[in-house]
Amino acid sequence: MHLDYYKILGIDRYASAEQIRLAYRTKAKLYHPDINKSSNANTLFQLINEAYQVLANADKKKWYDFKLKYPSTTNMKPQAERRRTSTYENYYKAYTHYKNGKSDEELFSKRTTKIIDNFLFYFLVVAGFLAIIYSTIDLIFDKVNMRNMTGMIFGVWFLLILFLGWSLMRRK
Secondary structure (H helix, E strand, C coil), X not given: CCCCHHHHHCCCCCCCHHHHHHHHHHHHHHHCCCCCCCCCHHHHHHHHHHHHHHHHXXXXXXXXXHHHHCCCCCCCCHHXXXXXXXXXXXXXXXXXXXXXXXXXXXXXXXXXXXXXXXXXXXXHHHXXXXXXXXXXXXXXXXXXXXXXXHHHHHHXXXXXXXXXXXXXXXXX
């Protein structure tokens, strides 16, 4: 027997996340065992929670909709049906584990790239400031050749281009 979570919550298949949440809250208030004293209130409340857990999660909802759209057309025995359901659940768990692992690798790659970029940026900033400082000291102690300011000009232009490029990268 397959439960229709949409019918349990009283919504249609194209309900938004907000509509799902509101339907859950309404049903949960009606059938909460502390409020509703009927004998089957606890079971109904568990079904409502189960329906909400599946429909509120986008991946689980997509999987559930797929199972509703393509139900089995064979008449299997209940034991075989249980095995088939557990196999689907195992596939789903393996898929989500693979998906989460892949996102961890991408996150690690992004963090590593950011650390390397920051290191290179600060290294080049220090190099630009050292070029300016060295050329200033050279100008002060070399009173004969005051016209040779290429090191300072290079350092200033280098830092300006570096900071401009860095600010453009940050805007992305």
